[in-house]
Amino acid sequence: MNFIKIYPTLGKSLLEGKLKKRGVFIKRKRNKNLVSKIGIYVILIVLLLVIFSPIIWGISTSLKPRDQIFESIPHWVPRTWVSENYRSIIKDTPLPKHFGNSLIICLLTIIATLLISSPAAYKFARSRQRSMRITLFLFLSTMMVPGLISLIPLYVIMSHLHLLNTYWVLVIMYTGWNAPFSIWILKSFIETIPREIEESALIDGCSEFQVFCKIILPLSGPGLAAVSTIVFINSWNEFISAVTFTSSDAVRTVPVGLQMLLGYYFIRWGPIMAAATLSTLPALVLFLFLQRQLVAGLTKGALKG
Amino acid sequence: MRKSLTDQLWILPAAVLITFLTVYAFVFNINLSFRKYPLYSDIRPFVGVENFRTLLADYFFWASIVRSLKYTVSCTVLAFGLGFLIALLLNTKIRFRGLLRGLFLVPWVLSLVATGILFKWFFQEPDGLVNQYFSLLGIRILPWFSDPALAFGLIVAAFVWRMHPFAMVVLLAALQAVPEELKEAAKIDGAGVFQSFIHVTLPLLLGPILVVIIILSLWAFNTIDLILIMTRGGPGEATNLASYLMYQYAFSYWRFGYAATIGIVLFAVNIILTLLYIRILKPKV
């Protein structure tokens, strides 16, 4: 790394494990400059308001009765609060069913992605062979194939395999598409785990597989969390192949369900805003719970590039 | 030899799946790109490189490539800039940092469909919310979706709005990994905040910065959904990116052969970007 060249002693000692202690420094060093602190708060809050304004406006619309949606003077706070839009979405549309499907598909995708990409990532991280580097590049290059052009050929394959309109078709595709990215992130993460631990374990007579299961996986928890989150967001929001490869409500996912609410001749704005709000909830909840691990996972991976 | 064979076993599941999903599709499209394959005809004659020759002479395509590059650059710079700014602000010692960090991640959670709907709803003309405020404040209202430059700006804004949390989260993670001792050492050496940032923090972040930039630019270059929902390439050709042009040829003009040709060229452009990326990060990969 660059800074090791510039600051050899400091950099090395830090890399060897003092990184985790950075929290101590942060707490100890209280910034006395109140003005700049207030400045930071102000900027953050302004940014937050600007970024959130479309979302807040959408939520506000979802809580208004129909005749207050289009008004020449905008009201951010609904004059009358109603829950009918949400009730209509939950009771009268198949969207709740789509939520369940999406959750199952995302969960299966995460499991499958972790299952196939963590061993690969481990090998890529530990191997110095040229062929491995080329393989990794080939993996990454599949991320560059425009997804659109594979719609027809994949549909042909999936229909021959009788996989159309099942959870599995989406799980297989999402896993395949997320794998290169996940392998790459996990690889960077595993590279930060010191080799010495495994080597001593190998000398003690553990098999490579045991080392992987008992040492590498537990140590790469945050990396796995980070990958899971990114995979979750990608699969939760995927639209084009979801609409192509599924055809019934039994397996349909949320983005397609959302799009189906848009009529040809008219659009019921209130319920649609309610549905859009609802559709972000699961991912949001996940974020609030997992963000610590997500950031931690990326922290380790990130510096290694 | 045996060692390398077991090595490959570890990679096998991923390799099989990825190959299964891409190789046939890729071969199918290579084949298609040498054929004339319109919807209205049931024969698909082999036409050699005619599609590629047409593409070379296709003014629309090259204009859209230029537009795509413009879009990619502006999206990447802005999403990166905004993400970096927020990351820097969140990396200070303030309260509610966790909560704020969580909140700033929210736009990333929104699906592109929802993003498109919200943006259309927000910037509607002549009397959407933004314009209503403009006229209340006495500012000239703007034809958001009718003016080519503004419409282009809007799809950039929508991309930046949805994708900047990715940049933010990666950069924040990297920033938090910068050892505090280094900054202190720099301070002792007499460097100001700005100088310490330039000379200590930035060089350390170079790796993550490049990762974010390249990934953002790949996402931006391949944007389809957002344009489909917001502008469909209009007004005029103002928001017709190369990726969307491919979509149009495939599923709107129904010329699969030509669409596949565009797809192959876009793939090549993407590969060039990746090579650039691999090259820059070579010591690390």
Add this chain to the structure above:
Amino acid sequence: MPNKDNKGIKSNENLWEVKMRRCVRWLGLVVGVFMVVGISGVAFSAQEAGFPPNPPQQITLRLLTTAWLSPLHPLADWIGEKGASLYRTRYNKWQKRYPNVKIEEEIVPWEEIGKKFIIMDEAGNSPDVVIVEENFTPELAAAGRLMPLDELLPAGKKEDIHPTLGYLLFWKNQLMALPTGTDARLMFYRKDLFDQAGLSYPTADWTWEDQMEAARKLTFDTQGRHPGESGFNLDRVKQWGYGFCFGRTVHAPLSVYAPNLWQMGGDLVDESGKATFNSPQGVEALNFFVNAVNKYHVSPLAVAGADYPDIEQGFIKGTYAMVRLGSWECTPANLPSYIPDKYGWTEIPTPTDGKDATMSGYWSWAVSSRTKYPQYACALATWFTDVEFMVTMAIQGDLYNQLPMYKSAMKYLPVGSDMAAMTEYELRCAKGFPKLLGGWALWDLMESALSSAVRGTKSPKQALDEAANEYNGKYWVPIKE
């Protein structure tokens, strides 16, 4: 005639003649009986061709459609309860008649139907029946993806389809799809805003000049000044006289521009499918819209990128006093639920010396050429496009987006109703999409031309010329039936 009395007098010859006559009579009778039996048999079998008997074994028909055109999907109720329940009743009747025909629906968002059908068909997995937008049928028919319906239909069904509206459902003189109800493009106006301005409501005989004059009086800025008056501030307009949409997502070139072009006597394309909208009539028609924005200042520049929802909302908010929208705005979920007593509609104003014209769009039921059960697939399509049923559904479900487009429809409609008036207008002078094989390229090119003319970056003539040449040079495919 004069020899009438002499009948039967001449002996031998006569006898023979009588015998012959009897013979002929017998023969005639037999032939007659045969003919009667035959004709009724043909008629009967034609009826049978439309509706075959319940199949002996269970069969499954796959129907690719979208929620609001689905007899089964719960979202149909969510979108329009009345129409959906009528649809379902009709479906229940079908089930009673064909207990062995199971219908399996594939529901996708409406924009995805065409794409999904092609992908399924390419994989050899196409649905038996598909509901598509009408402008899609020629391309599907040309590639042999659709089943010609002529021999499967009940007698008279094909002839009943309105010729100008339904003509692109025909390929090589064979009917390829059965249309559902259609919509008509109309002019809507705000009664309250007209009252405020002290103007009388628009009528069917309005000309473009009448409309422009009224629009000028209905446009004013925050100080109450109208366009043309000194100090009128274009950046502070409070209310616009006229709203239309040239955005890309609504086939605006057709929906908005084409009626004006047809009123002038021009046409979008000629018989071979070549673009002809850059004729003098085309330029004149476009000038109407360009002038509304740039000369008379009665429409905002925003129309260049607006879609139907945009101007609909502007109309509801009272930003626009007159708008070009479609008959679907009269359905319960649209204008009646927001501004029930404040809007009215009339025919699209015509140029002086011009003729009436409007535009219609519809969806149609087509049968895949790969289906294993063409008879039942066609019977299903026929069942749901029955004229009487569609009229009942339009009236009872308040479905102004489903105006019947069969010639025999008028007799079922209540005289004097809005529905009847719209249907009459539409059957009298509406045209549908032109028959093309170039996909949607023409619409995109025209959208570019129209919006750049409205923005003033190109003159109308130049913009239309460029679009027409581009289309004819690059996308045009000669139509050979």
